[in-house]
Amino acid sequence: xxxxxxxxxxxxxxxxxxxxxxxxxxxxxxxxxxxxxxxxxxxxxxxxxxxxxxxxxxxxxxxxxxxxxxxxxxxxxxxxxxxxxxxxxxxxxxxxxxxxxxxxxxxxxxxxxxxxxxxxxxxxxxxxxxxxxxxxxxxxxxxxxxxxxxxxxxxxxxxxxxxxxxxxxxxxxxxxxxxxxxxxxxxxxxxxxxxxxxxxxxxxxxxxxxxxxxxxxxxxxxxxxxxxxxxxxxxxxxxxxxxxxxxxxxxxxxxxxxxxxxxxxxxxxxxxxxxxxxxxxxxxxxxxxxxxxxxxxxxxxxxxxxxxxxxxxxxxxxxxxxxxxxxxxxxxxxxxxxxxxxxxxxxxxxxxxxxxxxxxxxxxxxxxxxxxxxxxxxxxxxxxxxxxxxxxxxxxxxxxxxxxxxxxxxxxxxxxxxxxxxxxxxxxxxxxxxxxxxxxxxxxxxxxxxxxxxxxxxxxxxxxxxxxxxxxxxxxxxxxxxxxxxxxxxxxxxxxxxxxxxxxxxxxxxxxxxxxxxxxxxxxxxxxxxxxxxxxxxxxxxxxxxxxxxxxxxxxxxxxxxxxxxxxxxxxxxxxxxxxxxxxxxxxxxxxxxxxxxxxxxxxxxxxxxxxxxxxxxxxxxxxxxxxxxxxxxxxxxxxxxxxxxxxxxxxxxxxxxxxxxxxxxxxxxxxxxxxxxxxxxxxxxxxxxxxxxxxxxxxxxxxxxxxxxxxxxxxxxxxxxxxxxxxxxxxxxxxxxxxxxxxxxxxxxxxxxxxxxxxxxxx
Ligand SMILES: Nc1nc2c(c(=O)[nH]1)N[C@H]1C(S)=C(S)[C@@H](COP(=O)(O)OP(=O)(O)OC[C@H]3O[C@@H](n4cnc5c(=O)[nH]c(N)nc54)[C@H](O)[C@@H]3O)O[C@H]1N2
Ligand SMILES: Nc1nc2c(c(=O)[nH]1)N[C@H]1C(S)=C(S)[C@@H](COP(=O)(O)OP(=O)(O)OC[C@H]3O[C@@H](n4cnc5c(=O)[nH]c(N)nc54)[C@H](O)[C@@H]3O)O[C@H]1N2
Ligand SMILES: [Mo]
Numbered sequence: 143x144x145x146x147x148x149x150x151x152x153x154x155x156x157x158x159x160x161x162x163x164x165x166x167x168x169x170x171x172x173x174x175x176x177x178x179x180x181x182x183x184x185x186x187x188x189x190x191x192x193x194x195x196x197x198x199x200x201x202x203x204x205x206x207x208x209x210x211x212x213x214x215x216x217x218x219x220x221x222x223x224x225x226x227x228x229x230x231x232x233x234x235x236x237x238x239x240x241x242x243x244x245x246x247x248x249x250x251x252x253x254x255x256x257x258x259x260x261x262x263x264x265x266x267x268x269x270x271x272x273x274x275x276x277x278x279x280x281x282x283x284x285x286x287x288x289x290x291x292x293x294x295x296x297x298x299x300x301x302x303x304x305x306x307x308x309x310x311x312x313x314x315x316x317x318x319x320x321x322x323x324x325x326x327x328x329x330x331x332x333x334x335x336x337x338x339x340x341x342x343x344x345x346x347x348x349x350x351x352x353x354x355x356x357x358x359x360x361x362x363x364x365x366x367x368x369x370x371x372x373x374x375x376x377x378x379x380x381x382x383x384x385x386x387x388x389x390x391x392x393x394x395x396x397x398x399x400x401x402x403x404x405x406x407x408x409x410x411x412x413x414x415x416x417x418x419x420x421x422x423x424x425x426x427x428x429x430x431x432x433x434x435x436x437x438x439x440x441x442x443x444x445x446x447x448x449x450x451x452x453x454x455x456x457x458x459x460x461x462x463x464x465x466x467x468x469x470x471x472x473x474x475x476x477x478x479x480x481x482x483x484x485x486x487x488x489x490x491x492x493x494x495x496x497x498x499x500x501x502x503x504x505x506x507x508x509x510x511x512x513x514x515x516x517x518x519x520x521x522x523x524x525x526x527x528x529x530x531x532x533x534x535x536x537x538x539x540x541x542x543x544x545x546x547x548x549x550x551x552x553x554x555x556x557x558x559x560x561x562x563x564x565x566x567x568x569x570x571x572x573x574x575x576x577x578x579x580x581x582x583x584x585x586x587x588x589x590x591x592x593x594x595x596x597x598x599x600x601x602x603x604x605x606x607x608x609x610x611x612x613x614x615x616x617x618x619x620x621x622x623x624x625x626x627x628x629x630x631x632x633x634x635x636x637x638x639x640x641x642x643x644x645x646x647x648x649x650x651x652x653x654x655x656x657x658x659x660x661x662x663x664x665x666x667x668x669x670x671x672x673x674x675x676x677x678x679x680x681x682x683x684x685x686x687x688x689x690x691x692x693x694x695x696x697x698x699x700x701x702x703x704x705x706x707x708x709x710x711x712x713x714x715x716x717x718x719x720x721x722x723x724x725x726x727x728x729x730x731x732x733x734x735x736x737x738x739x740x741x742x743x744x745x746x747x748x749x750x751x752x753x754x755x756x757x758x759x760x761x762x763x764x765x766x767x768x769x770x771x772x773x774x775x776x777x778x779x780x781x782x783x784x785x786x787x788x789x790x791x792x793x794x795x796x797x798x799x800x801x802x803x804x805x806x807x808x809x810x811x812x813x814x815x816x817x818x819x820x821x822x823x824x825x826x827x828x829x830x831x832x833x834x835x836x837x838x839x840x841x842x843x844x845x846x847x848x849x850x851x852x853x854x855x856x857x858x859x860x861x862x863x864x865x866x867x868x869x870x871x872x873x874x875x876x877x878x879x880x881x882x883x884x885x886x887x888x889x890x891x892x893x894x895x896x897x898x899x900x901x902x903x904x905x906x
Contacts, residue, residue: 149821149837149860152814155412156364156371156394157211192672192682194220194298194656195801197547198367199347199676200747210368215806219636220655221686224251226637231257231266240642244612244874245805248636253652254690259644266650271694271702274649279706281602281629281647288315288581290601291629292591295321295560296608297549298656300670300682302725303696304551306718307606308559310704312572313712317564317585322608323552324588326511329519329889330545331556336520337527337768338536338543339761340754342553345506345542346676350377352540355502357495358416359387359427359526360512360895364394364812365798367546370508371398374415383498385418387427388512389793390823390870391863393812395419420495423486424791424868425778425896427513428522430492431529432774433481435473437496438532453500458534462758462767469528469769476774484778486865504540505530510548511795515895517775520888524770531767537758547675548802550656554673557751558729562587571732576712588614589890592882595623602629603645604703606696607653609803611640615880615892619850633699638803653696658684660695662720668695669722671743673751679736680748697722779896780867788832788902789845790824793895794873794880803874810872815860822901823862823870832901836861839904842871846881846898854878856904869899 195213230250236259239247256274257266269277285291293311295304308319323331331341338344350356350373363370374384375398386395396419399412406412422430441453459466478489485492499505507526513519527536527543535541547553559568562585569580586594592614594600603610603624611621624630624643632641633651641650654660660668660683669683694702701719710716718725723740730739735751742749754760760767783789796802797810797819809816813823822842829835838859844852854876864870873894884893 148816150814150816152393152812155397155399156415156812157368157399157412190682191656191684192550192680193217194550196367196369197550197553197675198369199674199678200680212366212368212801216801217657219248219801219804219806220252221657222251224249225254225689226250226252227254227690228257228268235264236266236642236644237264239637240639243805244639244803245808247638248804250637252635252689253637253650255652255692257650259648269649274651275702275706277647278604278629278631278649278703282314282707284628285601289318289585290599291316292318292320292586292594292600292603294591294603294605294608294610295319295555296606297322297326297552297555299555299606299696300551300672301554301558301679301729302670302722303606303700304555304560305558305729306697306700306704306725309572309576309713310700310708312569312580313576313578313704313708315581317562317581317583318591319560319562320586320588320591320610321555321560322549322613323556324890325613325892325894326548326552327514327545328587328891329514329886330509330523332889333520333523333527333770334543334545334755336762337524337770338755339759339767341556342677342753343542343544343675344536344753344756345544346750347373349506349540349542353377353382353504353506354540355383355385355498355505357385357387357505357507358395359507359509361508361510361546362388362392362394362795363546364392364398365796366510366548368394370546371415372400374398375400375413378414378417383418383502384416385420385495385498386416387420387422387430389421389424389865389868391419391421418495418498420487420491421865423484423778423780423865424793425516425518425780426485426487428518428525429481429485429774430487430495431522431525432473432476433478433485433487433489433492434496434499435525435529435532436476436478436481437493438500438529439470439473441500454532455534459531462534462760463531463769464764464766465769465771468771472771472773480774484774484781486780499529499533504538505533505535506540506542506544508544508546510546512793512895514545514889515886515891515893517779517884517886517893517896518772519886519891521770521772524772527767528769531769536767537756542756544675550674551672553675553677554671554679557673558733568732575728575732578712587890589882589885589892592616592620595620595627596882598626601627603627604629604631605640606633606700609638609640611643612638612803612874612877614882615877615894616850616852616882617874617877619882633696636804651699652690652693653699654684654688654693656682656684657686658688658693659686660684664720671726671748677751677753678748679743679751681743697725779898783867783898789898789900790828790867790869792842792876792879792897792899793868793870794876794897795870795895797872800872813862818858819872819875820854820857821860821871822857823860823864825864825866825868826861828866829859829861834859834901840901841904842876842879843900843902844879844881844897845900846884848881848883850881852879852881
């Protein structure tokens with residue numbers, strides 16, 4: 143990590159030597175040598191472990207890790223030899239640790255012992271596992287209403303752990319399942335379920351090898367899904383078009399140097415990852431896609447008038463879709479003026495991009511947080527679907543929808559039942575399996591859990607991984623709410639700020655990570671499973687000796703809490719915690735889509751969970767793929783700040799050196815920022831207009847008039863190539879500015895990519 147704070151030259155392409163150098167630094171971890179090299183050789187191997195880096199699919203096990211800087215960082219961060227044990231906690235009171243940065247906390251290494259917070263000494267102190275389980279059970283059983291407990295899940299939890307967890311929580315009596323997905327791809331799930339009857343993407347990795355055009359929308363794969371760059375680059379290489387829509391010029395979406403290609407590395411070469419690049423304003427993508435549909439429908443009118451063949455797939459539309467005519471009326475009724483103003487693109491640009499679509503036979507659209515974290519994300523995604531339906535680009539080879547998931551098993555966690563909406567088929571099947579009644583009322587998502595915490599009605603909080611306190615909006619308000627709770631429990635690998643927001647009774651329970659050997663009491667090795675963005679399910683078994691003898695698998699920890707809380711009358715928790723095969727058998731009984739789960743998962747590349755939409759089977763109420771009928775918003779946040787002095791729309795995103803709230807280092811190489819994270823990226827004309835210059839410090843102030851003052855003080859201005867009126871900064875630092883009550887319509891996802899703020903001169 144560089145010590146000096148500076149804004150310098152950005153890398154010329156993504157990947158390459160910069161990636162290797164960064165990988166080298168990662169392998170050094172926190173200064174102590176790690177088992178990195180050997181560990182990495184087993185990453186994504188048929189009998190190795192699944193990369194905890196992201197949810198992009200694996201082409202074939204065994205060849206991916208070398209060029210994936212993200213994966214290397216994630217693995218070496220976990221496989222460090224530094225330890226945070228009882229001595230560490232004896233030395234550092236919690237009030238002191240609270241003053242540390244996210245980076246410094248996690249850098250201390252792996253948690254090693256179950257710990258309980260002692261208010262008298264202000265320290266976490268060692269307890270036995272049984273004491274922890276009994277203590278947690280006592281608090282949970284004290285609550286007069288199980289709905290007063292919140293059970294959070296972060297997307298690294300395995301299918302087995304997540305399934306066991308949801309079974310425990312539902313038997314305990316609630317569907318309160320706030321999870322990281324609520325802050326992430328929830329809008330994709332909601333939109334796709336309504337439109338095509340399944341909340342998942344419809345493509346396989348192989349489809350990328352066959353398509354003619356990829357729209358890559360609102361995502362930064364160079365940092366967040368580096369293995370996707372190779373896919374994009376190959377597509378460009380074989381003559382497909384890759385059309386990017388991104389508010390910023392992201393390095394990885396221009397050129398990529400493949401660190402696996404020795405010749406290219408030596409020559410300093412790189413190859414393009416896109417062919418066309420457009421830069422809509424924040425929140426402007428629905429207008430872009432509406433505009434493109436307008437061009438396509440105009441082309442259809444023209445073709446019909448001239449007696450030429452249709453440009454649409456009329457057979458598909460007739461056989462498979464609902465509300466096409468209504469959609470056509472809506473598109474025709476939307477004015478170009480509104481489309482241009484909202485999107486930030488010209489009519490010519492939109493026409494150009496739509497013509498690519500008209501010319502292409504097989505089209506894939508991918509997207510991530512630049513699309514899902516707005517107020518109207520659900521409608522925006524449905525507009526993408528509408529556009530894709532026009533030419534039947536869903537459910538055939540080389541074409542389809544691809545929401546690119548974040549956490550490595552966030553999709554699988556949902557499939558096995560982490561869902562506050564309590565899906566009826568799942569609850570029915572669970573009741574049948576267990577022979578008892580399961581609650582059916584909807585539980586809390588993240589936004590509702592925050593609401594309950596702030597009101598004081600939530601009394602207990604248990605987290606299966608993650609860093610809720612830092613990942614959520616209004617983070618300092620939420621942190622304070624934690625201190626009023628009766629019980630807070632974190633099952634985690636590394637210490638983070640969430641663990642320091644202690645309730646009356648608090649535990650930190652250390653678990654095995656993906657890289658570590660998971661063995662039961664007889665020493666028999668256990669495997670877990672995960673599901674990637676392409677619905678491929680595969681096994682994962684760690685190879686490293688666990689960071690401490692005390693560590694337990696997530697499965698064993700959940701079983702321990704469950705047994706202490708509920709007893710073993712309904713479920714034999716001990717038996718399940720000894721053998722993950724038994725959990726998989728149970729999953730397959732409850733969710734038949736897994737088929738012969740244990741057999742399937744032992745195939746070399748795992749297996750594919752059948753996706754109804756990709757087979758053109760539409761599990762919607764109309765039994766058809768629905769065109770989503772929503773007008774453009776009358777005003778996006780960007781439009782609302784026009785003419786207001788010093789007021790901007792802020793997007794909060796990731797630097798190149800972080801994994802969500804885990805900060806690996808202080809550099810953002812691809813954006814030319816080194817050694818500093820408290821920055822705001824602004825268009826240089828905007829900087830000038832508001833009377834500042836590059837490098838000046840500003841206070842970024844929230845403008846929502848709801849009685850809570852939001853401010854990030856002393857952030858440094860970085861002049862950047864970004865549309866006027868739009869600014870950007872890093873999460874989680876800027877979560878202070880995201881109001882918890884501005885959430886997406888129907889998705890309830892915090893609007894982390896469109897926050898209205900004002901920039902004031904910095905005051906001490
Ligand atoms: N190294 C690393 N890998 C990760 C993560 C990490 O933190 N670090 N996090 C993981 C997780 S959980 C997730 S969800 C994914 C996140 O993956 P991404 O979605 O790539 O994450 P962000 O950094 O939030 O980047 C958002 C991108 O969208 C663009 N954007 C923002 N608003 C708009 C808009 O309105 N329109 C358009 N067209 N573009 C917009 C931004 O300029 C930026 O390039 O990555 C996963 N992988
Ligand atoms: N402003 C703003 N806020 C955002 C976002 C944004 O773009 N902008 N993005 C949102 C998104 S997309 C997401 S997904 C959320 C992320 O929210 P979370 O998933 O809650 O956060 P992470 O930072 O991924 O969690 C990191 C912690 O997970 C623990 N951990 C790591 N590996 C394991 C493991 O194997 N098992 C267990 N039990 N614990 C483990 C470690 O203790 C580590 O400190 O944040 C959201 N918040
Ligand atoms: Mo995410």
